Amino acid sequence: MPFAQIAGIGSYLPERRLTNAELEQMVDTSDEWITTRTGIKERRVAAEGESTSDLAAKAGLAAIADAGLAPADIGMVVLATSSPDLAMPSTACGAIAKMGVACPAFDVMAACTGFVYALQVATDAIAAGRARHVLVVGAEAMTRYIDFTDRATCVLFGDGAGAVVFSAADAPGVRCIRLGADGSGADLLTSGFGAANPPSAEACARGDGYLKMAGKEVYKFAVRVVPEITEQVVADCGMTLDDVRWLVPHQANERITQACAERLGVRDERVVSTIAGMGNTSAATIPLTLDGLYTAGNLAAGDEIVVVGFGAGLTWGAAVIRWTKEAC
Numbered sequence: 399m400p401f402a403q404i405a406g407i408g409s410y411l412p413e414r415r416l417t418n419a420e421l422e423q424m425v426d427t428s429d430e431w432i433t434t435r436t437g438i439k440e441r442r443v444a445a446e447g448e449s450t451s452d453l454a455a456k457a458g459l460a461a462i463a464d465a466g467l468a469p470a471d472i473g474m475v476v477l478a479t480s481s482p483d484l485a486m487p488s489t490a491c492g493a494i495a496k497m498g499v500a501c502p503a504f505d506v507m508a509a510c511t512g513f514v515y516a517l518q519v520a521t522d523a524i525a526a527g528r529a530r531h532v533l534v535v536g537a538e539a540m541t542r543y544i545d546f547t548d549r550a551t552c553v554l555f556g557d558g559a560g561a562v563v564f565s566a567a568d569a570p571g572v573r574c575i576r577l578g579a580d581g582s583g584a585d586l587l588t589s590g591f592g593a594a595n596p597p598s599a600e601a602c603a604r605g606d607g608y609l610k611m612a613g614k615e616v617y618k619f620a621v622r623v624v625p626e627i628t629e630q631v632v633a634d635c636g637m638t639l640d641d642v643r644w645l646v647p648h649q650a651n652e653r654i655t656q657a658c659a660e661r662l663g664v665r666d667e668r669v670v671s672t673i674a675g676m677g678n679t680s681a682a683t684i685p686l687t688l689d690g691l692y693t694a695g696n697l698a699a700g701d702e703i704v705v706v707g708f709g710a711g712l713t714w715g716a717a718v719i720r721w722t723k724e725a726c
């Protein structure tokens with residue numbers, strides 16, 4: 399049975415930076431409040447006319463090139479997003495058209511946990527022999543779903559995409575995965591129009607499609623679930639946290655990251671933090687952060703990495719991945 403290993407990685411961040419100083423001019427907030435409550439200094443915003451599938455295609459092509467492959471080699475595309483181009487067709491189909499890829503392609507919706515869910519799908523597809531090379535993309539244009547008059551949410555989110563090519567191999571790269579969901583928290587974080595929130599002129603005028611979040615409840619959920627699943631997934635692999643080179647948590651709030659690291663007793667230098675420069679990029683966060691580690695030369699073959707996601711649904715997921723590529 400083939401295993402899934404990381405063969406290539408890439409990312410894309412839109413050029414436009416939206417700073418806390420600019421947000422101070424838009425809503426009643428301050429750089430001091432945003433920095434101390436969240437750790438965010440700036441976030442990226444997709445250009446006019448740039449959609450989630452555009453960001454996905456740029457990150458995807460970078461990952462395919464990094465793997466030394468051509469678009470025609472990709473046998474499946476799994477795209478995680480919570481800010482799709484449209485409800486239908488899938489953002490994955492938009493992305494493959496832009497990449498020149500022709501293979502089964504579909505979206506996975508698990509909010510900020512989406513990349514870890516997509517990782518499970520890719521690993522299973524490779525193990526089942528359905529594809530040799532699977533492109534997993536996390537792509538978000540979150541700012542398109544944000545009400546820029548709502549200070550409680552508009553300071554938090556940013557746009558971007560990260561992508562990873564997983565290829566069939568004789569030894570595991572993706573070693574253990576744990577996923578979870580609790581639908582009783584479905585109302586805590588919602589966004590977009592759909593069958594339960596149909597679009598109409600009145601609904602648009604009321605701002606019904608904008609992202610809404612019960613921040614405190616999500617915060618409490620995150621600091622409980624992240625340490626729990628991190629410990630579980632590491633134990634599943636027969637390891638301890640001392641064996642882990644990098645802990646890559648979803649970046650929603652620096653205080654969540656620090657509280658989780660403290661609970662786990664993992665030293666700060668092994669916990670990756672990228673939130674200051676990009677805010678919460680939902681499903682794109684984990685692959686963007688992994689690519690940042692790789693391009694900075696901070697990953698070497700044999701490094702054990704734990705990625706942990708949590709988000710709307712409520713959903714959560716963690717995976718242990720052995721880095722098998724050479725250093726960048």
Ligand code: ACO
Binds near residue numbers: 426436509587617
């Ligand atoms: N600037 C200034 N003041 C603000 C702002 C702002 N941008 N936003 C809120 N406030 C005010 C509130 O109005 C409130 O004022 P009040 O006391 O007069 O009522 C005060 O600040 C405190 O508000 P809280 O919501 O209690 O602030 P808190 O410390 O909880 O921080 C935050 C809010 C940052 C949203 C935090 O709760 C959080 O990070 N939660 C987790 C969010 C998260 O993880 N989301 C992503 C999930 S992943 C996904 O699926 C997308």
